[in-house]
Amino acid sequence: MSEACPACLGRSGLIGDLAPAIDAALERRPALGAEILGLDDTALRSAFGPAASRRRAPAPPDGVEAVCRHSRRYPGALLDLEECGLDAPAAIFLAGGLERLGEILDQPAVTIVGGRRASGYALDTAYGLGRALAAAGITVISGLALGVDAAAHRGALDGGGRPLAVVASGADVAYPRANRALRDRVAEEGVVLSEMPPGSPAFRWSFPARNRVMAALGAMTIVVECRIRSGSLITARCAEKLQRVVGAVPGRIDSRLAEGSNALIREGVQVITGAPAVLDELFGVEMGPDGPRREGPALDPTLEQVLDLAVAGATPSGIGAELDLNPGRVRALLGELELRGLIVRDRLGGWSAGPGG
Amino acid sequence: MHTSIATFALEGVDGRQVAVEVDVRRGLPAFTVVGLPDAAVREARERVRAAVLNSGLDFPLSRITANLAPADIRKSGPGFDLALAVGVLAASGQIPMNAARDCAVCGELSLGGALRPVRGALAMAASARAAGFSRVVVPVQNGEEAALIDGLAVLPVPTLAAMASMLRGEWAPDPPVRRASVARPPGPDLADVRGQADARRALEIAAAGGHSLLMVGPPGAGKTMLARRIPGILPAPDFDEAMEITRVRSVAGLGDGSLASDRPFRAPHHTISASGLVGGGTVPRPGELTLAHRGVLFLDEMAEFSRHALEALREPLESGRVSVTRAQRTLEFPARVMLVGACNDCPCGRREGTCQCAATDLARYSRRLSGPVLDRIDLVCRLDPAPPPSESPGDRGESTALVRMRVAEARRLQARRLQGAAACNADMDSRTTYRTVRVEPTAFRALAQSPGFASLTGRGHDRVLRVARTIADLAGRRRVSAGHVQEAIGFRISRSFEAAA
Numbered sequence: 001m002s003e004a005c006p007a008c009l010g011r012s013g014l015i016g017d018l019a020p021a022i023d024a025a026l027e028r029r030p031a032l033g034a035e036i037l038g039l040d041d042t043a044l045r046s047a048f049g050p051a052a053s054r055r056r057a058p059a060p061p062d063g064v065e066a067v068c069r070h071s072r073r074y075p076g077a078l079l080d081l082e083e084c085g086l087d088a089p090a091a092i093f094l095a096g097g098l099e100r101l102g103e104i105l106d107q108p109a110v111t112i113v114g115g116r117r118a119s120g121y122a123l124d125t126a127y128g129l130g131r132a133l134a135a136a137g138i139t140v141i142s143g144l145a146l147g148v149d150a151a152a153h154r155g156a157l158d159g160g161g162r163p164l165a166v167v168a169s170g171a172d173v174a175y176p177r178a179n180r181a182l183r184d185r186v187a188e189e190g191v192v193l194s195e196m197p198p199g200s201p202a203f204r205w206s207f208p209a210r211n212r213v214m215a216a217l218g219a220m221t222i223v224v225e226c227r228i229r230s231g232s233l234i235t236a237r238c239a240e241k242l243q244r245v246v247g248a249v250p251g252r253i254d255s256r257l258a259e260g261s262n263a264l265i266r267e268g269v270q271v272i273t274g275a276p277a278v279l280d281e282l283f284g285v286e287m288g289p290d291g292p293r294r295e296g297p298a299l300d301p302t303l304e305q306v307l308d309l310a311v312a313g314a315t316p317s318g319i320g321a322e323l324d325l326n327p328g329r330v331r332a333l334l335g336e337l338e339l340r341g342l343i344v345r346d347r348l349g350g351w352s353a354g355p356g357g
Numbered sequence: 358m359h360t361s362i363a364t365f366a367l368e369g370v371d372g373r374q375v376a377v378e379v380d381v382r383r384g385l386p387a388f389t390v391v392g393l394p395d396a397a398v399r400e401a402r403e404r405v406r407a408a409v410l411n412s413g414l415d416f417p418l419s420r421i422t423a424n425l426a427p428a429d430i431r432k433s434g435p436g437f438d439l440a441l442a443v444g445v446l447a448a449s450g451q452i453p454m455n456a457a458r459d460c461a462v463c464g465e466l467s468l469g470g471a472l473r474p475v476r477g478a479l480a481m482a483a484s485a486r487a488a489g490f491s492r493v494v495v496p497v498q499n500g501e502e503a504a505l506i507d508g509l510a511v512l513p514v515p516t517l518a519a520m521a522s523m524l525r526g527e528w529a530p531d532p533p534v535r536r537a538s539v540a541r542p543p544g545p546d547l548a549d550v551r552g553q554a555d556a557r558r559a560l561e562i563a564a565a566g567g568h569s570l571l572m573v574g575p576p577g578a579g580k581t582m583l584a585r586r587i588p589g590i591l592p593a594p595d596f597d598e599a600m601e602i603t604r605v606r607s608v609a610g611l612g613d614g615s616l617a618s619d620r621p622f623r624a625p626h627h628t629i630s631a632s633g634l635v636g637g638g639t640v641p642r643p644g645e646l647t648l649a650h651r652g653v654l655f656l657d658e659m660a661e662f663s664r665h666a667l668e669a670l671r672e673p674l675e676s677g678r679v680s681v682t683r684a685q686r687t688l689e690f691p692a693r694v695m696l697v698g699a700c701n702d703c704p705c706g707r708r709e710g711t712c713q714c715a716a717t718d719l720a721r722y723s724r725r726l727s728g729p730v731l732d733r734i735d736l737v738c739r740l741d742p743a744p745p746p747s748e749s750p751g752d753r754g755e756s757t758a759l760v761r762m763r764v765a766e767a768r769r770l771q772a773r774r775l776q777g778a779a780a781c782n783a784d785m786d787s788r789t790t791y792r793t794v795r796v797e798p799t800a801f802r803a804l805a806q807s808p809g810f811a812s813l814t815g816r817g818h819d820r821v822l823r824v825a826r827t828i829a830d831l832a833g834r835r836r837v838s839a840g841h842v843q844e845a846i847g848f849r850i851s852r853s854f855e856a857a858a
């Protein structure tokens with residue numbers, strides 16, 4: 001059941017109506033999208049659409065519920081945005097149910113963001129973090145973008161969790177289209193949430209805007225890998241302003257794909273080396289599941305060595321030379337690792353760490 | 358008067374019997390050829406006329422009609438020249454009418470009356486023997502290859518004049534010269550390749566079982582170098598395979614007529630078209646795939662081949678044949694090859710080190726390596742980057758001779774086991790695989806319980822077993838152990854790594 005008052009719904013409707021005009025005006029500086037929403041209705045209207053009149057926003061469609069800031073079900077974390085000069089959304093729309101939203105926000109929540117074009121390492125890491133954190137009972141929040149976001153959501157779903165996706169389009173719109181199936185899965189198991197009215201397309205300015213919502217909902221924001229001008233950095237900045245913990249995963253120092261996230265580390269954010277690091281931050285004690293790789297029966301030492309070398313990027317000839325094994329034996333051990341699910345092979349004969357046992 | 362001379366036309370890699378009927382009668386001089394002749398056949402009239410006259414024979418000033426029967430099949434090529442000339446001579450009474458009765462006659466004529474060699478003489482001779490002919494007349498240059506067919510008397514003839522003399526009983530040709538079998542020419546040596554232990558092992562397994570192989574590595578690592586050394590470690594073809602290779606060569610106009618002593622190695626450029634790769638054309642000619650029959654087809658820079666060309670390989674790789682349909686008839690070209698591909702490990706070509714590619718780029722690149730062809734690759738191996746030139750030359754690898762010995766031994770074990778059911782392990786069909794590949798039961802049970810094993814599809818499962826059987830053969834083992842299966846799994850191409858895009 002929706003719990004949103006007409007005034008707040010009206011404001012959402014207004015934002016939706018003015019969205020195209022805002023997009024045109026902010027063409028050069030879409031990052032201002034977050035601040036724009038700090039303007040009240042009158043200011044917005046005079047700046048972007050003097051002709052637009054306030055009218056009641058249409059009732060949200062089936063499957064989408066609305067909740068406004070006046071309701072007690074409105075996520076309290078969002079009100080923190082007011083403290084630092086960023087506006088909290090008047091109304092938010094969600095697919096997945098208000099009830100569920102309340103439940104998943106009762107648990108500790110962590111926001112995971114990163115680039116759309118991501119290295120295999122970043123995708124694996126995002127997936128692994130999503131899965132381990134979800135399994136530990138933590139709500140994983142991300143943006144349903146291609147790349148790191150999608151990997152984090154998938155990890156969370158596979159870890160049995162109920163992920164929360166904050167999107168820049170309407171909550172009922174799948175953007176990008178390629179992630180439609182993933183979006184539907186998240187809506188089914190978790191919640192898809194948006195400040196934009198239902199049916200709204202995604203605008204360039206609505207991404208920075210939603211990034212502030214993501215930063216606010218999580219107790220911590222982790223940047224897995226991003227480039228130097230990535231929107232993920234906006235999320236990180238918002239999180240800082242909100243006095244949330246910010247963390248970043250170390251990336252290859254020679255890779256442009258990780259330049260942004262590595263820069264954050266240089267600035268002094270928390271270095272995230274795995275789910276245990278995240279749990280340490282949140283709870284302050286050393287707890288959390290072991291890395292997925294070490295589950296199952298103990299590995300034969302040679303097998304373990306091959307696994308370590310393989311995941312670190314050694315070639316089969318290299319592994320053979322390093323461990324003094326003949327090439328047939330190296331491949332047999334790689335085959336065994338694959339059968340056990342400890343490595344995953346790709347078409348080009350390479351591999352990456354597998355989900356484990 | 359009219360007569361009929363038997364000849365054989367080339368169709369795919371086989372011969373098809375054609376009756377050249379010639380009718381000579383009084384009337385305005387004319388020379389007509391009917392029976393759907395193509396341009397080259399129609400031009401035969403000029404060649405026949407000149408050749409007959411230049412051979413000191415008479416060209417009848419009569420109404421000459423030649424029919425190439427059956428009349429509804431298209432005829433092409435200059436191979437009918439000799440039969441037409443003999444028909445004209447017989448029908449004009451210059452040679453006895455039935456002189457060429459139990460003879461098949463093939464050859465192109467030059468204007469001076471000399472015979473020129475034809476493509477596919479071996480195929481024609483084989484078909485002639487199969488059709489019950491006991492004698493075949495061919496140009497001298499085709500004599501050696503036609504003589505490879507048992508049970509057929511080959512009469513190599515140098516000129517039309519000699520042919521006429523022979524048919525009048527005045528002269529008999531010498532039997533064709535059979536050269537002593539040529540020793541295999543030595544090729545490049547595997548010892549030249551430094552390091553690359555993984556690729557060498559994969560090469561050996563591939564050669565031992567006839568398996569298809571994909572080499573993945575950065576540019577300059579030595580993929581082409583290794584591919585060129587594969588023929589050296591393959592066993593020489595046995596007689597039947599040699600005959601097939603010779604037949605294809607003959608049809609393509611390659612080869613010198615002698616029995617093939619080594620296996621073909623074809624390396625088409627990646628700009629080749631689909632029909633260049635599998636064969637085709639208005640008059641169907643064999644493509645690179647067929648030219649590589651019983652040998653190696655090497656696709657360097659596999660990702661650069663056109664999608665269309667790679668797709669065209671799918672069916673022939675499965676069935677071992679190329680089927681070309683023309684005018685409601687289907688021709689078949691043989692195409693049992695060992696497929697070897699090479700590609701970079703990353704679209705930017707610099708995988709380790711300075712690669713900046715995102716996982717999506719990699720996934721897109723691996724998708725370009727056409728799914729259907731990749732599905733038929735049995736082994737994939739990775740090459741290390743080329744070592745810097747300063748490295749000591751001391752670590753040369755095993756020589757070709759050494760590896761070839763092991764491969765030959767493994768092939769011997771296979772031949773004994775398969776008893777002709779397949780030429781090598783890679784050619785085994787599903788049922789033969791099931792029947793002949795015996796895995797130790799305890800090992801098999803352990804394997805079946807692994808999570809990864811369940812993910813093998815039926816075809817993937819068979820493929821792993823065939824490769825495991827070859828690995829066991831190389832080890833000289835009768836039973837296939839778990840280790841052999843694991844190595845086979847270690848070398849296989851897995852489902853594509855779909856990056857979470």
